[in-house]
Each structure stands twice: as structure tokens, then as C-alpha cells.
Amino acid sequence: MQLTWLPNSQNGLMVGDYIATAFSNGVPHGVFAVAAAKSGSTFSEAMYTAEGLAVKEEGPQLSSAGDKPLHHLSDPIEKEQPEKGIVPPPSKKSAKRSSK
Numbered sequence: 001m002q003l004t005w006l007p008n009s010q011n012g013l014m015v016g017d018y019i020a021t022a023f024s025n026g027v028p029h030g031v032f033a034v035a036a037a038k039s040g041s042t043f044s045e046a047m048y049t050a051e052g053l054a055v056k057e058e059g060p061q062l063s064s065a066g067d068k069p070l071h072h073l074s075d076p077i078e079k080e081q082p083e084k085g086i087v088p089p090p091s092k093k094s095a096k097r098s099s100k
Contacts, residue, residue, distance in 0.1 A: 005035040007043050010083045015045070022049065 006013040015033040022029045029049040036044040 001035050002037070005037055005043070006045070 003013055006015060008014070015035070020031040022031060029051075031047055031049050033045055033047055035046075038044055
């Protein structure tokens with residue numbers, strides 16, 4: 001796989017916008033992207049998984065029961081910056097104000 005086969009975005013080369021582990025009958029399957037050379041302007045990229053991971057049943061059992069959140073819902077949310085040259089549509093509130 002070559003880097004030129006991947007689509008480019010404002011955040012760099014993209015192989016997918018998520019990371020996944022799928023479970024089938026309790027067996028975890030990691031998901032990964034594979035690209036081929038693009039045809040003209042069309043990218044050729046697909047997501048694949050392996051047969052499954054072997055996980056030992058014995059060993060320590062870990063839990064997140066005592067974990068604390070990293071932030072609170074009242075924390076300010078950072079707004080995303082739009083891609084260069086793209087102007088986002090106005091919000092519903094500002095559209096209503098301008099139509100009056």
C-alpha cells in the first residue's frame with residue numbers, strides 16, 4: 001500500500017474515520033483499512049478484519065467501575081474549524097433572525 005493511494009484531508013491522509021473492534025460470539029476482531037491504486041479520481045480502499053484474536057480466560061479481571069470522567073458535561077466544547085475555503089451553512093437560529 002502506498003501513501004499516494006490514500007485520500008488527503010485537512011487533517012492529513014485518511015484511512016478511515018473510526019477505529020473498530022467487532023465481536024462475534026465473544027471473539028474480538030480488529031478492523032483495518034487496505035488501499036489499492038486509485039483509478040482516475042476514484043479511491044480504492046476497503047476495510048478488512050482477521051479471523052479473530054485468541055483471549056485467555058484465566059488472568060486478572062479488570063473493570064472500569066471505579067473510573068472517573070475526564071471532563072464534565074458543563075465543560076466548554078471546542079468548536080471544529082471548517083475546512084479551508086468551505087463556509088458552513090448558517091445555524092437555524094441565525095437563519096430565523098435574518099428572515100424576520
